Amino acid sequence: MGHDRLERRAVISGVGQSVIGRQIDRSGLQLTLDAITAAVHDAGLTIDDIDGLAMFPGGGKANLPGYANGNLYEVQDALGITTTWRQGQVEGMSLPFYGPAQAVATGEARHAVVWRTVKEGSAARKAGGRPAYGSIHPRAEGPLAWLLPVGALSPVCQVAPYATRYLHDFGVKREQLAWIPITQRAHAALNPDAVYRQPLTLDEYMGSRMISYPICLYDCDVPADGSTAIVVSTSEAAGDLRSPVRIEAMAGVIDGRPAWELLEDFTRVGYATAQAMWSRTDLRPTDVDVAQLYDGFMIEAVWWLEAMGFCQAGEAGQFVEGGARIALDGQLPLNTWGGQLSGGRLHAGFGHTAEAVRQLRGEAGDRQVEGAEVAAVANVGGFEAGAAILTGW
Amino acid sequence: MQVSGGTDATVGIPPDVTEETEAFWTAASEGRLVVDQCDDCSAFSFPPRGMCRTCRSRSMRSVEVTGRGRIYSYTVNYQRWLPDLEVPYAIAIVEFPGCPGVRVVGRLRGCAPEEAAIDAEVEVGFEPGPGGYAIPSFVMLGPAP
Structure with missing residues (x-):
């Protein structure tokens, strides 16, 4: 089925990251160039091979200090290349590689690099x-x-009512969902690039300060400095690449009202995207070996666990409780780099995609999931949602 | 309904008022909640975008919402995001059975923030917000059913 799907004509060929931390005293441009250089080398390419550039958030407006960094044209000038395709991503942020995959699949570019640089730490x-x-x-x-103006001054205040409604409708307990941040922290301990690596206990979680009920400190991702770059190449070039990863399926659907407070059902986020994504592959949720699901806030990972069908609606609490199922040796190892909760807020699915690629290549070091051949990646910014399945070559 | 007490809501970021939203903020300053209603199909649209969400008519008028609302969801904010911001306070997302499709975000006053509850009935109101604007501020009429 579906060998003619657009995404099958694209591969993720390289990922690279700058140094990542809570405070890196270097400019966004320098971090970006570090990440791009590393990603291009990782792909087995040279800078001269790159003919497409994309960045998040592009020229779009930043609403948070440190959120937007650098300028696409400065990066192109620094690299000294010619480009046939460029993209600034905000709307259409559903997945970092979505636009680049379209570009290489249609011949607009042969090798496109997309990056996200944050200085929010x-x-x-x-x-x-x-x-x-x-x-x-x-x-x-x-x-x-x-x-x-009414005091919803942070993304936390915008997402928190989703968690309130979820806990109310399904009777799920915070003590159950706590196992997402706790387990991801255990994964981060095995990731030398993670921001938080010391163990997190259930008592510490339950005792932590409330930010905007029911979201507590450990439900929030950690602001970080760092850059992630991803190279997307035409599948025709696969023979020239060091270790390409297939894009089995990808989708990004907005079906509800696209505003934080207006989405019709706060307990069902990402379902239309997940359904569209699964319709593009014969693989099923039980085929997935490792999941990198967006976790700007813990509840967002809950949405994806349910929307993608890893468990039923309202059952994420039981699914994650105790942490065994989402541990590295569990049935669905979750956010194996620590996710944004512990690894750092690299944002917009960039950190999640980079980790999925490392896992599928067997290059994830101490946190490698044994025999990982199929990875789920999901990104969400509320109503703007993207989901994909990546597979090893 | 006059309900005093609670948290000062004037510290914050005022709205940018546009062609579409001017009627809302002007009515707010008079203590009235207005939403758009379609002249052609009578459907409600909010926030106002100058087009009926149901039939795409461009002929809309502002109508006042007078009935009780119901809390769809809420949060209680404890974090001091800005200097001098008074915390904690509850933020409620309110629906109106008489105006399908309308959701309004506002503060909740007249009760302890922790008393906020999904499905609780609220009365519409306003209170002084940032920059001299009146912001939606609801009063709970009792515990959730």
């Missing part, structure tokens, strides 16, 4: 704490005009 330090959403603009514009 430094920005939070400078501000003396995590800053308010929109605090870099004097007035709340667009969708934020309905949220910031």
